[in-house]
Amino acid sequence: MATVQFGKETSKRGEFVRQANRFTDRITADGSSGWQAAPGKYRLVVSLACPWAHRAVIVRGLLGLEDAISLAVVDPVRDEKGWRFTLDENDRDPVLDIEYLSEAYLRADPTFEGRVTVPSIVDVESGNVVTNDYPQITLDLSTEWREFHRPGAPDLYPEALRQEIDEVIEPIFQNVNNGVYRCGFASSQEAYEDAYDALFAELDRLSARLSNQRYLVGDKITEADIRLFTTLVRFDAVYHGHFKCNREKLAEMPVLWAYARDLFQTPGFGDTVDFDHIKRHYYYTHDAINPTRIVPKGPDLSRWHTPHGRG
Structure with a gap:
């Protein structure tokens, strides 16, 4: 039995329980999964604040998949309806033509009542979410999208x-x-x-x-x-x-x-790191933890550029 705490599920003992991924279809090289890897067919929706989505941004870039899979970035602050496309003109994603990522979830499953999460990959033609299975997304980008990797791309999952x-x-x-x-x-x-x-x-x-x-x-x-x-x-x-x-x-x-x-x-x-998005998301969205919604100025980010000595 789980209860809701801070907008999240917790166990009766008070432990945080992460919501299971609702959409777990895979995009494969041969299309045997029902979804075939192909340039221009899919849109990766991310928040730059989210560590799970950040993985997909890094992998997409390292592999040179920017031209194959387009990228949508949501507002770092979630409201009561979820992730919003307020960074785009007219507050709508220009490719999917939606205001909220939840619209793509409901197109794929009109009965969905869970929390909308990023990263999500959306089929551009139908507007349906294909997957929000963040651990598998990056593995598939490495293994199922090889045909579209840039020359000399690293093998991140040898x-x-x-x-x-x-x-x-x-x-x-x-x-x-x-x-x-x-x-x-x-x-x-x-x-x-x-x-x-x-x-x-x-x-x-x-x-x-x-x-x-x-x-x-x-x-x-x-x-x-x-x-x-x-x-x-x-x-x-x-x-x-x-x-x-x-x-x-x-x-x-x-x-x-x-x-x-x-x-x-x-x-x-x-x-690929956006500390402004990161801090605004956590300190402003989690108002049960930070009710004042004051976003701290620190830490000193210049230290990330100091020598690391790990040649």
């Missing part, structure tokens, strides 16, 4: 390393990516402290791993690094204070701070 990548990203998801939310949206002290302990235990394990190697798996950037980066880059700006993840700041964890700066300074990473 077959020989997939088992190790999968093993590394599972505890990252449970304890870090989702762990910060489990801290921030916990509705009991016990649930919060359990999530807090698991978060920092995993960060300590990752710090130990990265003290001896530049990237999480192998000697090149992989899906695992992208998944960790999008949480780390938001840590000091949002999660440390807003979500009470305050044992220490990322900038006070030497290995992880250098690793995060290394990625930030890599083309395709830092240039």
Whole structure:
């Protein structure tokens, strides 16, 4: 049994429960899934504030899929009807011709009553959501869209390393990516402290791993690094204070701070980060946690450009 707390579901023990992804169709190279990878057929809808959507933005850019899959960016502040296209002229997405992402959800499933989430991939012709399955979206961009990758694009999910990548990203998801939310949206002290302990235990394990190697798996950037980066880059700006993840700041964890700066300074990473969207979304949208809706000025973002020493 779950109850609603802060607009999210929590267990009876007060633990945050993440909503299951409603649309889980896959877009495949051969179209055997019912949806075939093809340039111009799909639109990726993201919030630059959202770490789950941020992954898809990074992967799309690194693989050179910008011309194959168009990008829609929603307003960082969600209102009572969900994600809005207020950054576009006339407050409508120019390709999908909708004001809210929820319209595409309801076209695909008129009975849908859950929370509308990003990233979502929408079929341009029908206006229906194909998938909001964020873990699979980036893997499929790497594996099912190969025909449309730019020449020399990195292999972010190399077959020989997939088992190790999968093993590394599972505890990252449970304890870090989702762990910060489990801290921030916990509705009991016990649930919060359990999530807090698991978060920092995993960060300590990752710090130990990265003290001896530049990237999480192998000697090149992989899906695992992208998944960790999008949480780390938001840590000091949002999660440390807003979500009470305050044992220490990322900038006070030497290995992880250098690793995060290394990625930030890599083309395709830092240039996709929008700290204004990130801070406005969390501090303004989560009014049960931050009822004043005051958005902090800090931290000093210039530190992301300092030398990282991880050549």
